[in-house]
Amino acid sequence: MLITCPYCGPRDVIEFTYQGDGNRERPQPASQDLDAWNAYVYDRLNPAGDHNEIWQHSGGCRAHLRVVRNTITHEILSTAFARGGHKSTENRAEGRS
């Protein structure tokens, strides 16, 4: 599986570290909303299809990336720097599950 790093170009998946589901939204640190914290820690969409993910190019430029990966085919549909998160920019996987 190749992931195209926006800085380094296409690299083998062995250079990358999976950082988790990119759909999670962390509550404000002071939040007392237990349901929001529960959702952040435990709830996952677990889609069979396109999935928002956060990866780090840990064996290369070390940038954090937002990646849309198809969980059935492992096709990488898009990659971008993670700064700003999945929700602040065009999101190909939004609304799918």
Add this chain to the structure above:
Amino acid sequence: MAEPHLPERQSPLEPEHHPGSHGNFEHGVDVILSETRAGSILQLAAWPGEEKRLIEIIRKVTGLALPDGAGGGVNSGARAVFGFAPGKFTVVDEAEGLAQAFAGSITPAIGTLTDLSHGRTAIRIAGPKAEWVMAKFFAIDFALPAFPLGAGRSTNHHDIFAQIQRSGADQFDIYVFRSFARSFWKALCHASEEVGYEVQ
């Protein structure tokens, strides 16, 4: 600022550094391995949006103008600079004291400077089979059009992080952690046996 009094640097490769020709060299050596022993190896990082100011500071201090684009770099022989991550650059000088030359220029508002002169070992591989040997180590494209002269790449070999700069058409400088340098050097020597190599 007073000049720091640093101890004399010793090569971590020394027990495994055997000058001369090795391996399958009956028909000539196809790669030359050496340690460049750069006096200064710095890592410069710009905060987001401050990259252009940092590139300008690098140009003023070193005289090296970074080309646009990810992984762009330039190598003048005595000095070298290349991008290895967004907003981050490795700057190398064969002389010591480059960190002092940058002191005062890189303000906290622009970014940071980390002196890695004692933390990295620079290994040079040169020769007609340099690309061949490098391709056995790293899963990146070493062909000249994909990896132009002066450009830098961040990658790793068996989890040993490596920064690579193409310092010649058939020459690469590899920056590895000093603590892993001897192990990496031994592996590089083994990989070079089939083409015949000379250690300088």
